[in-house]
Amino acid sequence: MKSIISSYDLTREEVEEIFQLASKFMKEQKGDSLKGKTVALAFFEPSTRTYLSFNKAVINLGGNVIGFSGAEGTSVAKGENLADTIRMLDNYSDAIIIRHKFDGAAKFASEVTNKPVINAGDGKHEHPTQTLIDLFTVFKHFDKIDGLTYGLLGDLKYARTVNSFLRMLTRFNPKSVYLISPPQLRPRNEFLEELNYPYKIASNVNDVIEDIDVLYVTRIQKERFLDELEYERIKESYVIDLNLVSKMKKDSIILHPLPRVNEIDRRVDKTPHAKYFEQASYGVPVRMALLTKILGE
Amino acid sequence: MKSIISSYDLTREEVEEIFQLASKFMKEQKGDSLKGKTVALAFFEPSTRTYLSFNKAVINLGGNVIGFSGAEGTSVAKGENLADTIRMLDNYSDAIIIRHKFDGAAKFASEVTNKPVINAGDGKHEHPTQTLIDLFTVFKHFDKIDGLTYGLLGDLKYARTVNSFLRMLTRFNPKSVYLISPPQLRPRNEFLEELNYPYKIASNVNDVIEDIDVLYVTRIQKERFLDELEYERIKESYVIDLNLVSKMKKDSIILHPLPRVNEIDRRVDKTPHAKYFEQASYGVPVRMALLTKILGE
Amino acid sequence: MKSIISSYDLTREEVEEIFQLASKFMKEQKGDSLKGKTVALAFFEPSTRTYLSFNKAVINLGGNVIGFSGAEGTSVAKGENLADTIRMLDNYSDAIIIRHKFDGAAKFASEVTNKPVINAGDGKHEHPTQTLIDLFTVFKHFDKIDGLTYGLLGDLKYARTVNSFLRMLTRFNPKSVYLISPPQLRPRNEFLEELNYPYKIASNVNDVIEDIDVLYVTRIQKERFLDELEYERIKESYVIDLNLVSKMKKDSIILHPLPRVNEIDRRVDKTPHAKYFEQASYGVPVRMALLTKILGE
Numbered sequence: 001m002k003s004i005i006s007s008y009d010l011t012r013e014e015v016e017e018i019f020q021l022a023s024k025f026m027k028e029q030k031g032d033s034l035k036g037k038t039v040a041l042a043f044f045e046p047s048t049r050t051y052l053s054f055n056k057a058v059i060n061l062g063g064n065v066i067g068f069s070g071a072e073g074t075s076v077a078k079g080e081n082l083a084d085t086i087r088m089l090d091n092y093s094d095a096i097i098i099r100h101k102f103d104g105a106a107k108f109a110s111e112v113t114n115k116p117v118i119n120a121g122d123g124k125h126e127h128p129t130q131t132l133i134d135l136f137t138v139f140k141h142f143d144k145i146d147g148l149t150y151g152l153l154g155d156l157k158y159a160r161t162v163n164s165f166l167r168m169l170t171r172f173n174p175k176s177v178y179l180i181s182p183p184q185l186r187p188r189n190e191f192l193e194e195l196n197y198p199y200k201i202a203s204n205v206n207d208v209i210e211d212i213d214v215l216y217v218t219r220i221q222k223e224r225f226l227d228e229l230e231y232e233r234i235k236e237s238y239v240i241d242l243n244l245v246s247k248m249k250k251d252s253i254i255l256h257p258l259p260r261v262n263e264i265d266r267r268v269d270k271t272p273h274a275k276y277f278e279q280a281s282y283g284v285p286v287r288m289a290l291l292t293k294i295l296g297e
Numbered sequence: 298m299k300s301i302i303s304s305y306d307l308t309r310e311e312v313e314e315i316f317q318l319a320s321k322f323m324k325e326q327k328g329d330s331l332k333g334k335t336v337a338l339a340f341f342e343p344s345t346r347t348y349l350s351f352n353k354a355v356i357n358l359g360g361n362v363i364g365f366s367g368a369e370g371t372s373v374a375k376g377e378n379l380a381d382t383i384r385m386l387d388n389y390s391d392a393i394i395i396r397h398k399f400d401g402a403a404k405f406a407s408e409v410t411n412k413p414v415i416n417a418g419d420g421k422h423e424h425p426t427q428t429l430i431d432l433f434t435v436f437k438h439f440d441k442i443d444g445l446t447y448g449l450l451g452d453l454k455y456a457r458t459v460n461s462f463l464r465m466l467t468r469f470n471p472k473s474v475y476l477i478s479p480p481q482l483r484p485r486n487e488f489l490e491e492l493n494y495p496y497k498i499a500s501n502v503n504d505v506i507e508d509i510d511v512l513y514v515t516r517i518q519k520e521r522f523l524d525e526l527e528y529e530r531i532k533e534s535y536v537i538d539l540n541l542v543s544k545m546k547k548d549s550i551i552l553h554p555l556p557r558v559n560e561i562d563r564r565v566d567k568t569p570h571a572k573y574f575e576q577a578s579y580g581v582p583v584r585m586a587l588l589t590k591i592l593g594e
Numbered sequence: 595m596k597s598i599i600s601s602y603d604l605t606r607e608e609v610e611e612i613f614q615l616a617s618k619f620m621k622e623q624k625g626d627s628l629k630g631k632t633v634a635l636a637f638f639e640p641s642t643r644t645y646l647s648f649n650k651a652v653i654n655l656g657g658n659v660i661g662f663s664g665a666e667g668t669s670v671a672k673g674e675n676l677a678d679t680i681r682m683l684d685n686y687s688d689a690i691i692i693r694h695k696f697d698g699a700a701k702f703a704s705e706v707t708n709k710p711v712i713n714a715g716d717g718k719h720e721h722p723t724q725t726l727i728d729l730f731t732v733f734k735h736f737d738k739i740d741g742l743t744y745g746l747l748g749d750l751k752y753a754r755t756v757n758s759f760l761r762m763l764t765r766f767n768p769k770s771v772y773l774i775s776p777p778q779l780r781p782r783n784e785f786l787e788e789l790n791y792p793y794k795i796a797s798n799v800n801d802v803i804e805d806i807d808v809l810y811v812t813r814i815q816k817e818r819f820l821d822e823l824e825y826e827r828i829k830e831s832y833v834i835d836l837n838l839v840s841k842m843k844k845d846s847i848i849l850h851p852l853p854r855v856n857e858i859d860r861r862v863d864k865t866p867h868a869k870y871f872e873q874a875s876y877g878v879p880v881r882m883a884l885l886t887k888i889l890g891e
Contacts, residue, residue, distance in 0.1 A: 030333070036624070038653060040646075049385055052337075052363050056389040059335060059361045064653045066646050068663075069365075075642045080853035088643055088852070091875045092650040258385070259377035281388045327630070345669045346682055349634075349660050353686040356632060356658045366662075555682070556674035578685045 002294065003110040003117040007128045007168035014293070015171060018132060019139055021289035022282065025060075031288065033296035034063025040093035041067030042085070042109075043120070044100045049258060050120050050130075053283035054097055060288055063295075066092055086112040095295055098122070116294050124158045130257050131164040133286045135172075137279040138214055141253055145169075149211050151178040154218035154238055154263065157185045161257045162218055170196050178208045182234050185224060204237055209247045215240075215273075217256045217263050241265040245273055255279055299591065300407040300414040304425045304465035311590070312468060315429060316436055318586035319579065322357075328585065330593035331360025337390035338364030339382070339406075340417070341397045346555060347417050347427075350580035351394055357585055360592075363389055383409040392592055395419070413591050421455045427554050428461040430583045434576040435511055438550055442466075446508050448475040451515035451535055451560065454482045458554045459515055467493050475505045479531050482521060501534055506544045512537075512570075514553045514560050538562040545570055552576055596888065597704040597711040601722045601762035608887070609765060612726060613733050615883035616876065619654075625882065627890035628657025634687035635661030636679070636703075637714070638694045643852060644714050644724075647877035648691055654882055657889075660686055680706040689889055692716070710888050718752045724851050725758040727880045729766075731873040732808055735847055739763075743805050745772040748812035748832055748857065751779045755851045756812055764790050772802045776828050779818060798831055803841045809834075809867075811850045811857050835859040842867055849873055 004010065010018075025031065039058045043051050046069045058065045067089075075085060082105065089096050090113040098106050099120040106119035106126075121127040135145055142148060150169065156162050156179055166187070169177065177199040179187060186201060202208050209215070220238050225231040240254060245268055248254075256264060256276040268274050301307065307315075322328065336355045340348050343366045355362045364386075379402065386393050387410040395403050396417040403416035403423075418424040432442055439445060447466070453459050453476050463484070466474065474496040476484060483498060499505050506512070517535050522528040537551060542565055545551075553561060553573040565571055598604065604612075619625065633652045637645050640663045652659045661683075669679060676699065683690050684707040692700050693714040700713035700720075715721040729739055736742060744763070750756050750773055760781070763771065771793040773781060780795060796802050803809070814832050819825040834848060839862055842848075850858060850870040862868050 038650060048365060048382070052365075052385070052389050055363050056335060059363070066649050066653070068642060068646075075853040079855040084853060085642070087871055088646070088874055092646050092878065259381060261376045277384055280385055284389065345662060345679070349662075349682070349686050352660050353632060356660070556669040556678060558673045574681055577682055581686065 004128055004290065004294070005106045005110055005117065005119045006126050007131055007164045007171075009128070010168070010171070012171040015132065015135070015168065018286065018289045018293060019136055021292060022136055022285045025285035025288045026282075029285075030060045030062075031292060032062045033292040034058055034061035036063075037094040037295055038064045038066060038092065039291070039295075040089040040096045041065055041069070042089055042096055042098045043067065043069040044098070044105070045121070046070035047099055047121070049280070049283070050099065054120065054287055056284045057287035057291055060284065061291060063291075067097075082108060083112045089113070090115055095291070118290070118294070121160055123160065124163075125160055126164040126167070127160040127257075128164045128168070129287060129290060130161050131168045132290065133279060133282050134161075134165055134216065134255055134257070135168060136282050136286050137255060137275055138253070140278075140282070141275065142213070146173040147175050148213040149176045149178070150174055151180055151205070151208060151212035151215045152218070153180045153205055153215060153240075154220050155185045155224060156181040156187045158221075158224065159218045162187075162216070163191070165216060166191075166195060170194065173197065176200065176211075178202050178212060180205050180208065182220070182238075185220065205244065206237075206247070209244060210249065213249060213252050215248070215252065215254045217254060217260075219261060219263050239263060239265065240268055242267050242271070245271050248273055301425055301587070301591070302403045302407055302414065302416045303423050304428055304461045304468075306425070307465070307468070309468040312429065312432070312465070315583065315586045315590060316433055318589060319433055319582045322582035322585045323579070326582075327357045327359075328589060329359040330589040331355055331358035333360075334391040334592055335361045335363060335389065336588070336592075337386040337393045338362055338366070339386055339393055339395045340364065340366040341395070341402070342418070343367035344396055344418070346577070346580070347396065351417065351584055353581045354584035354588055357581065358588060360588075364394075379405060380409045386410070387412055392588070415587070415591070418457055420457065421460075422457055423461040423464070424457040424554075425461045425465065426584060426587060427458050428465045429587065430576060430579050431458075431462055431513065431552055431554070432465060433579050433583050434552060434572055435550070437575075437579070438572065439510070443470040444472050445510040446473045446475070447471055448477055448502070448505060448509035448512045449515070450477045450502055450512060450537075451517050452482045452521060453478040453484045455518075455521065456515045459484075459513075460488070462513060463488075463492060467491065470494065473497065473508075475499050475509060477502050477505065479517070479535075482517065502541065503534075503544070506541060507546065510546060510549050512545070512549065512551045514551060514557075516558060516560050536560060536562065537565055539564050539568070542568050542570055597700075598722055598884070598888070599700045599704055599711065599713045600720050601725055601758045601765075603722070604762070604765070606765040609726065609729070609762065612880065612883045612887060613730055615886060616730055616879045619879035619882045620876070623879075624654045624656075625886060626656045627886040628652055628655035630657075631688040631889055632658045632660060632686065633885070633889075634683040634690045635659055635663070636683055636690055636692045637661065637663040638692070638699070639715070640664035641693055641715070643874070643877070644693065648714065648881055650878045651881035651885055654878065655885060657885075661691075676702060677706045683707070684709055689885070712884070712888070715754055717754065718757075719754055720758040720761070721754040721851075722758045722762070723881060723884060724755050725762045726884065727873060727876050728755075728759055728810065728849055728851070729762060730876050730880050731849060731869055732847070734872075734876070735869065736807070740767040741769050742807040743770045743772070744768055745774055745799070745802060745806035745809045746812070747774045747799055747809060747834075748814050749779045749818060750775040750781045752815075752818065753812045756781075756810075757785070759810060760785075760789060764788065767791065770794065770805075772796050772806060774799050774802065776814070776832075779814065799838065800831075800841070803838060804843065807843060807846050809842070809846065809848045811848060811854075813855060813857050833857060833859065834862055836861050836865070839865050839867055
């Protein structure tokens with residue numbers, strides 16, 4: 001029984017075991033590893049996709065869910081500190097899945113309770129269960145994680161999904177990783193120093209698209225730019241359209257954590273490269289596998 | 298397995314089968330037709346009554362519910378398009394029950410997913426499961442739908458419950474239908490052309506009340522009037538009070554989809570004509586019957 | 595099957611039976627007294643702690659929960675009157691647990707439905723299930739309720755938890771009760787006339803702390819003061835800090851219904867007197883016991 005706050009909390013072996021189990025759950029869709037157990041979903045920051053897929057995963061495993069999505073109207077809104085809220089949930093559950101707008105909230109929670117805590121996204125920090133789903137999609141398509149060329153596109157400085165993705169890749173041996181973003185949205189240098197695999201900085205996806213096996217797209221938020229005009233100027237170069245897709249390797253794939261807004265032209269959905277809906281469909285089996293690993297015994 | 302978007306999606310035979318099954322569920326209150334199944338409640342427009350009665354219906358049939366009521370804080374609020382949201386729910390459920398403020402949202406949803414979609418109210422379009430409950434109440438009281446005189450009172454232009462009611466009546470043989478509303482809230486002509494039974498337009502319920510077996514009351518919303526003074530002027534003539542009820546046929550009944558605001562004087566609740574609370578109590582058994590028809594086999 | 599609106603709805607014997615049962619549920623954490631039953635949680639005023647602990651209690655007893663927390667987006671928001679909303683819930687549930695911002699809402703609800711109603715907090719009136727948890731904590735620590743000296747600190751005029759606490763104490767024989775508050779937050783005289791045990795009015799906790807076995811702390815809300823300066827002036831004297839705790843009897847305890855904001859210095863949490871987290875942990879077993887008493891047979 002342990003907490004999953006960061007991608008670093010999982011070894012390569014554990015990731016591979018989770019993938020084995022997830023493949024099994026893809027077929028069966030059910031189990032009883034959470035029978036008589038209750039999982040608390042503490043989503044201080046609202047979410048549909050992540051909330052519902054954890055909810056469904058618990059249901060499929062015979063467990064019960066309690067919790068909330070959105071802090072308005074919770075005791076938090078009344079000024080309660082996070083520690084007291086977590087202590088409360090500790091009384092009601094066997095594990096706590098937390099989403100919060102502050103970096104480090106999940107780690108903090110794990111220090112307050114003895115129950116396992118799963119980070120479902122904390123501020124600009126991490127979202128490791130999303131990464132498990134991302135890499136499981138890669139694994140299902142290529143039957144491996146190693147030896148591939150990855151391209152991460154968009155906001156590489158503030159996107160927690162990107163942080164968790166790049167960190168979990170350190171457990172594997174990617175051939176190379178392209179970090180494609182506007183200069184002001186590049187990963188921090190301290191972060192880059194963590195990476196134990198070859199990576200290249202790029203500003204224009206068109207320059208490198210021919211090389212890429214796995215293109216991971218994230219949203220670029222207008223708010224990140226001091227100058228809205230600059231945002232307007234660059235945003236086109238970060239939209240995936242049929243023209244860009246036409247340059248991709250035959251067997252390459254496009255991933256996106258969803259929800260997407262305009263980062264991917266809807267016409268791309270019908271191309272064989274578009275794997276983001278399949279990726280979304282792995283949310284439940286992968287989370288069933290993780291929950292079984294953590295609470296199953 | 299099919300979707301129910303409009304009253305037209307049900308034949309007379311299917312309606313009658315649903316009523317048979319609903320009568321059975323009224324006594325038993327439980328079944329196992331949804332055992333191991335999960336139903337998604339996607340209420341983009343919030344609702345208590347419809348949400349909870351579907352929720353209870355699924356529980357009574359041994360199924361699980363996931364979903365949301367109110368779009369604030371969902372990925373929709375983040376700008377996700379409806380198609381992507383429905384694709385997500387498709388991954389988590391065996392059927393999708395949708396309420397949305399836009400006409401046609403339910404139909405659109407049914408084109409995105411292969412899972413059956415049930416329209417729980419889409420804008421000013423339809424709300425067919427409410428009509429099943431309405432007509433089931435008529436059936437329980439008169440032991441028939443045919444041969445009766447119906448009176449629909451209130452907003453006949455924008456009320457989705459009225460649209461579904463009038464359309465489902467085309468599957469039966471009503472003696473006559475009075476359409477009672479202020480001139481500006483009469484059904485559109487194209488809509489009237491759909492009706493295959495005799496109907497009469499009226500402006501004042503007092504002129505026709507003696508004829509009516511089933512009086513169906515809906516709210517008149519102030520917002521529908523350009524001139525608030527006009528609203529104030531006419532609204533009294535659309536409130537059901539003891540004086541009006543005193544003119545009703547001995548065996549006639551009053552229906553209302555609820556929630557009501559001031560359309561029906563509370564003193565009417567105690568008269569034998571008031572059937573709207575009984576009508577509300579049929580929400581669960583009728584929805585259990587529909588869900589069993591759609592997902593049961 | 596009866597409703598619990600006020601502490602007065604329980605006899606001493608019933609409270610003691612509930613404590614017996616709660617002690618049993620503390621160990622087992624599960625039962626089947628609600629198998630096949632559905633409990634409606636009608637939280638018109640949002641709450642996390644109370645909502646989730648009732649939710650978990652129902653789950654542990656094999657029952658189902660339907661309901662809402664926060665009235666926004668419910669039919670109430672559309673202008674439905676409380677009576678109609680309760681009649682709706684009556685159709686969907688075997689018992690109704692209600693929280694509402696208006697005094698008397700729970701009593702009113704119990705007059706509309708034949709199903710048992712449990713008051714989970716109505717305005718400034720009462721919150722009897724919280725009191726069961728409070729006194730259960732006392733019972734677990736002292737193995738008795740009688741013969742102890744209680745101190746209630748804070749808002750004694752508007753806090754529903756205080757009202758329910760003082761009223762349930764009338765079923766027992768406390769040695770004495772100190773009512774410690776700013777003059778403008780003292781209990782109303784009519785209320786004091788209900789008390790059948792010795793009590794003393796105090797303004798400064800420091801004067802009486804040495805006497806107290808059970809110190810019950812509630813929040814003092816700034817809004818209660820016409821003059822904010824006066825609030826600033828007095829508030830320090832109503833904060834529990836290590837200095838005050840140092841004067842407490844060796845075996846005395848501090849209770850708080852939670853959530854707390856700044857009424858108790860966090861450094862107090864580590865002292866043996868701090869029982870409020872243990873108190874919170876009794877929420878589920880005590881509510882399991884109450885629900886079993888009401889719905890179990």
